[in-house]
Amino acid sequence: MSEEIIPSKSLYKNRSFMLVWMSGLTIMLGFSMFFLSVSWYIVDVLNRPAVLGAVLMSVSIPRVIMMIYGGILADKIRKSFIMFVTNFLQGLVMVAMIILFLNDWLQVTSLIIIALVFGFLDAFFFPAVSSMIPIIVRDEQLQRANSLFQGSTEMMFIIGPLVAGFLLTIGDFTLTFSAAAVLIFISTILVYPPFIRDPKPAKREGSPSAYDDLKEGLNYVKQSPVHRTGTLSIVIINLFMIGPLIISFPILVEALGGAPFELSLLEAGLSMGTFLASVIIVVWNMKKRRGRLIFGSLLLSFVFFIVFSQVESLLFLVLLAGLSGFMAMFVYLPTVTIVQERTDKDKLGRVMSIITLAASGFEPIAFGLISFLVAAALPIQTILTIWGSAGLLFSCLLVIFSSYFRKLD
Numbered sequence: 001m002s003e004e005i006i007p008s009k010s011l012y013k014n015r016s017f018m019l020v021w022m023s024g025l026t027i028m029l030g031f032s033m034f035f036l037s038v039s040w041y042i043v044d045v046l047n048r049p050a051v052l053g054a055v056l057m058s059v060s061i062p063r064v065i066m067m068i069y070g071g072i073l074a075d076k077i078r079k080s081f082i083m084f085v086t087n088f089l090q091g092l093v094m095v096a097m098i099i100l101f102l103n104d105w106l107q108v109t110s111l112i113i114i115a116l117v118f119g120f121l122d123a124f125f126f127p128a129v130s131s132m133i134p135i136i137v138r139d140e141q142l143q144r145a146n147s148l149f150q151g152s153t154e155m156m157f158i159i160g161p162l163v164a165g166f167l168l169t170i171g172d173f174t175l176t177f178s179a180a181a182v183l184i185f186i187s188t189i190l191v192y193p194p195f196i197r198d199p200k201p202a203k204r205e206g207s208p209s210a211y212d213d214l215k216e217g218l219n220y221v222k223q224s225p226v227h228r229t230g231t232l233s234i235v236i237i238n239l240f241m242i243g244p245l246i247i248s249f250p251i252l253v254e255a256l257g258g259a260p261f262e263l264s265l266l267e268a269g270l271s272m273g274t275f276l277a278s279v280i281i282v283v284w285n286m287k288k289r290r291g292r293l294i295f296g297s298l299l300l301s302f303v304f305f306i307v308f309s310q311v312e313s314l315l316f317l318v319l320l321a322g323l324s325g326f327m328a329m330f331v332y333l334p335t336v337t338i339v340q341e342r343t344d345k346d347k348l349g350r351v352m353s354i355i356t357l358a359a360s361g362f363e364p365i366a367f368g369l370i371s372f373l374v375a376a377a378l379p380i381q382t383i384l385t386i387w388g389s390a391g392l393l394f395s396c397l398l399v400i401f402s403s404y405f406r407k408l409d
Contacts, residue, residue, distance in 0.1 A: 011145055016136040016196050020083075020129065021149055023190035027087060028153040030183030032160025034094070036267060037168065037176040038111065040260050043250045045173075051108050053247055053371025058115035059122070060367065064357065066123035071353020072213045074128045075346060079135070080196035082128040086121040087188035093117050094181035101173055127353035134340045134348055136198060143337040144282055150333055151278020157271035165264035201346070217350030226342055227351065229405040230335040232398055233298055234358040237331050240391025241305045241324060243366030244384055245270060251380050252317065262314060269318035273325030281333050290334045291408035295399045301327035302392040309384035332359065338408060 011017055043049045074082060097114055100106040137145040167176045221227040249266045256262075286293065301324050308320035336355060343351045366387070373383045399406070 011137065011141055011148065014137060016198060017133070017145060019190050019195055020080075020132060020136065021152065023083070023087070023187045024129065024149055024153045025156055026183045026190065027090075027187035028156040029160050029163075030094075030180040030187070032157045032267070032271075033164040033167075033176055033183070034180040036161045036164040036260075036264060037173055037180070039250045040168065040263060041106070041173055042108075042111065043254050044260075046108065048108060049251055049254055050371055050375040052250060053367040053374070055108075055111050055115050056247060056367045057371075058112045059119040062116055062119035063123045064362075066120055067127065067353050067357040068214055068217070068350070069353075070124040071127040071131070071217065071350040071356075073124060074131050074349030074353065075213065076201055076349075078193060078198060078200045079128040079132045079349075080191050080193040080198050082124050083132075083191040084188060084193060086125040086128075087184060087191065090118060090121050091181055091184040091188060093121075094177060094184055098174060098177045098181065101177060126356045127349055130336075130352040130356055131348040132198060134343075135345065136196075139341070142340055143286070143334070146337050146340070147278045147281040147333050150329070151275050151282060154271050154274040154278060154329075158268045158275060161264035161267040161271075165260045168260045213350065217347060217354065220343075220347055221351060221354050224342070225402070225404050226408065227339055229398065229402045230294075230339050231354060231358045233294060233331055233335055234355060235362055236391055236394050236398065237298060237301060237328050238359050239362040239366055240387055240394065241301060242328060243362070244370060244387045245305070245308075245321060245324065247367050247370050248380055248384055249321075251374060255380065256312065256314065258314070265314070265318050266321055269321040270325040273322030273327075274329040276322075277326045277329035278333065281330070286334065290338060291406045294331050294334050295395075295402075295406055297327045297330035298395045299392065299399065301331065302388050302395055306385060306388040306392065309381050309388055312381075 038055065039052060042052050042055060070082075093114060097106065097110075100110050133145050133149060134142055163179070164176045167179065221231060249270075250263055253259075253263045253266065304320055304323040304327060308317065308324060311317055311320060339351065339355060340348070370383055370387070374380060
């Protein structure tokens with residue numbers, strides 16, 4: 001990499017990283033406000049809690065379908081251009097949703113269509129931003145940069161629900177949707193390609209097709225025990241814990257007779273846990289025994305989640321959500337850094353799209369099954385207990401059969 005791309009040893013003097021970081025902060029703040037508002041709109045205004053899973057699935061399904069192609073594109077096209085276009089289009093979607101709400105047209109069907117568009121655009125945005133960071137920062141700063149970016153954006157998921165809950169208290173959904181739209185447009189400006197100045201990917205010999213690129217990327221991950229085990233760890237933590245936590249919050253609050261503020265506290269508790277873990281990783285910048293740390297955190301996160309499924313006190317629910325998120329981040333961040341360190345730069349887009357798919361693409365399965373069980377009148381606590389126990393079982397099997405990963409530094 002040239003010094004033009006990485007001008008300084010300090011992350012805070014790296015213009016490209018700072019702009020990408022600030023863009024991540026603003027768009028995650030906007031997204032967190034948007035998702036809390038939509039969740040509460042479905043549960044409280046439309047009075048359709050079982051539909052919440054369908055809407056969340058509508059976000060995730062296009063991610064699953066398009067995520068790998070998003071990674072292929074990130075290896076071929078300037079990453080800042082992908083981020084700029086997707087952010088701008090998401091801002092336009094927010095404007096359209098505000099118009100629908102003002103005309104009383106915002107119903108389940110329109111929400112599902114909006115969610116589908118958001119998920120489609122996310123499939124291109126996240127592989128681009130996750131493969132951008134290893135290119136614009138030095139290798140020795142990679143774990144700190146990942147932790148700083150992830151931790152501070154997680155902080156937006158603490159602030160966002162609180163802000164959205166406050167705005168819903170003093171106003172209506174127009175106020176929260178409009179604030180989210182403004183933040184998304186600010187994020188768009190920050191990643192304007194001439195500001196970022198990231199390099200254009202070099203053309204590859206033979207001009208391989210998208211299928212050839214996909215096959216190469218999948219084989220690359222499949223043949224590496226580090227990539228393979230790391231991906232499975234992220235699949236397990238998201239499929240069996242993070243996904244169920246996200247969909248359970250509004251259902252639990254409604255069942256306990258809560259309000260938007262209580263919902264924001266639960267979401268803030270989860271985000272606070274992930275944020276604190278990220279801060280510790282930034283300060284610690286660990287380089288030893290990361291494999292053992294990941295596996296230990298994976299097992300402990302499910303212990304906290306199973307306890308969470310048995311509690312009905314809001315205070316303890318917030319605490320346990322935070323502890324679960326805290327341990328989950330000690331699985332996710334070191335795993336991502338280990339994978340990035342061991343990935344060829346020309347394959348980063350495809351590999352990170354697979355990692356991003358593992359982090360969010362399997363959530364539709366949890367959303368769909370949990371929504372089905374809720375609609376069948378099964379108590380949410382029972383559902384979460386079953387889900388957490390299954391996650392703990394799969395985690396134990398992964399630890400047992402992945403001795404090489406356990407020994408990684």
